Amino acid sequence: MRDQNRPAASAGPLGGPVTEIVGLPLDFEGFVLGHQAFFHTYAELHLGSRSTAEAVVHEVFLEIHAAWDGLLQEDELERRTLAVLHRHVARRLAREGRDPAYVINGQIQQRLRALRGELELSDSRLGLYAAISELPVRQYTVIVLRYLIGHSTKQVARFMSLDERTVNYHCRKAKDRLARQLGVATRAVRQKGQQQ
Amino acid sequence: MITIDDLLEDAALPITPDTSFDVGAMLRRLAADADRRPDNGGEVGSAAQAGHRLSTVCRWMINAPGAAQHIGELADAAPSAVPGRAEDFDVEGACVFACLLLLTGHPESAQFWWQLSAGAGHRIAAYCLHLHHLALGETREAAHWRHEVTSTRTGMHGIDDVLLECLGTVASYVRKNGSSSSMAPTGQLEMEVDRLAVEGGCPIVRRPDQRLVDQLRDFTNR
Numbered sequence: 001m002r003d004q005n006r007p008a009a010s011a012g013p014l015g016g017p018v019t020e021i022v023g024l025p026l027d028f029e030g031f032v033l034g035h036q037a038f039f040h041t042y043a044e045l046h047l048g049s050r051s052t053a054e055a056v057v058h059e060v061f062l063e064i065h066a067a068w069d070g071l072l073q074e075d076e077l078e079r080r081t082l083a084v085l086h087r088h089v090a091r092r093l094a095r096e097g098r099d100p101a102y103v104i105n106g107q108i109q110q111r112l113r114a115l116r117g118e119l120e121l122s123d124s125r126l127g128l129y130a131a132i133s134e135l136p137v138r139q140y141t142v143i144v145l146r147y148l149i150g151h152s153t154k155q156v157a158r159f160m161s162l163d164e165r166t167v168n169y170h171c172r173k174a175k176d177r178l179a180r181q182l183g184v185a186t187r188a189v190r191q192k193g194q195q196q
Numbered sequence: 197m198i199t200i201d202d203l204l205e206d207a208a209l210p211i212t213p214d215t216s217f218d219v220g221a222m223l224r225r226l227a228a229d230a231d232r233r234p235d236n237g238g239e240v241g242s243a244a245q246a247g248h249r250l251s252t253v254c255r256w257m258i259n260a261p262g263a264a265q266h267i268g269e270l271a272d273a274a275p276s277a278v279p280g281r282a283e284d285f286d287v288e289g290a291c292v293f294a295c296l297l298l299l300t301g302h303p304e305s306a307q308f309w310w311q312l313s314a315g316a317g318h319r320i321a322a323y324c325l326h327l328h329h330l331a332l333g334e335t336r337e338a339a340h341w342r343h344e345v346t347s348t349r350t351g352m353h354g355i356d357d358v359l360l361e362c363l364g365t366v367a368s369y370v371r372k373n374g375s376s377s378s379m380a381p382t383g384q385l386e387m388e389v390d391r392l393a394v395e396g397g398c399p400i401v402r403r404p405d406q407r408l409v410d411q412l413r414d415f416t417n418r
Binding site for chain 2: 024026040041044045050069175185
């Protein structure tokens with residue numbers, strides 16, 4: 001057994017010894033490790049910089065930690081923690097009086113690709129990101145995770161603690177809404193002899 | 197004609213995950229800040245929390261599909277009442293049985309069966325022992341079992357995929373099945389465990405028998 005006066009040591013990611021953290025509940029640590037990459041990506045998408053994302057995600061995890069026992073007892077841990085993330089990100093944007101970073105960055109991205117001849121610019125393309133930002137929360141989350149970040153339906157289902165059928169449902173509703181708003185078709189109409 | 201799918205397929209924004217991010221440092225910052233917050237319950241708080249969490253994990257375990265089957269395998273195996281270390285026994289069954297013992301008021305027996313299971317490498321059993329000792333304020337033992345949960349045979353980092361899988365399995369089980377107290381063992385089940393405890397004549401509750409297995413099966417099928 002270990003000497004009582006020395007903190008327990010275990011190898012850290014770079015191989016050197018680090019003191020073991022006894023302060024955080026183990027399952028909370030598991031949660032943090034399983035979600036930190038996703039949370040950071042989500043935050044950076046909205047806030048525009050990795051360092052800002054890290055600061056905000058730190059606060060998000062602190063709030064989740066403070067409510068951890070209650071969260072574990074209730075259902076829908078994923079949905080509730082995602083709501084905390086979203087709230088902190090939205091609050092930061094509101095405080096700084098700006099739109100989500102992906103609106104501007106998305107448009108820049110589209111323009112660059114158009115310059116490279118990869119796609120054709122249009123009002124609907126440029127208006128897509130702003131339209132996404134106005135979706136109701138479930139549809140918004142599905143679209144952001146699925147199309148802006150690029151997770152599979154399975155991964156989205158996991159992060160939102162829904163089954164894939166429900167994810168697809170929200171996705172369809174979101175697409176219908178976006179299509180209406182942007183004036184584009186919801187699905188391709190194939191006619192004989194016509195090129196898609 | 198352009199469709200919404202066309203627009204969305206081209207919409208992804210490149211955010212590369214930061215693979216050099218020091219996750220250990222992040223956890224340390226969280227732990228340090230969490231300590232300073234006023235809503236942190238302190239040591240007494242965390243003992244109570246650990247006890248609460250242990251009951252929750254135990255309820256998950258006995259309600260898991262296959263729980264009765266695993267205990268059945270434990271019951272069916274070798275004839276001796278308490279398995280020696282060299283004997284083959286159902287490791288999962290031992291952990292489930294331990295959880296049942298805890299919930300029915302036999303914590304020392306629970307500890308014994310968890311130790312058997314954890315000794316054979318069952319991480320949830322090790323996690324239960326960690327929580328069990330935390331709840332009792334036995335911090336050195338708690339730290340030992342915490343280390344057992346996170347250590348890997350290949351000697352890699354601390355908390356790793358195996359642990360995440362373990363916690364993820366538990367969390368996804370809760371997600372699907374909720375965590376209401378209707379998952380607590382029924383009086384009938386408690387009586388069967390007490391019967392085993394009395395009949396054994398030994399402080400440690402002995403190996404479950406077919407009667408208990410049938411009761412658990414009824415319990416999980418209700």
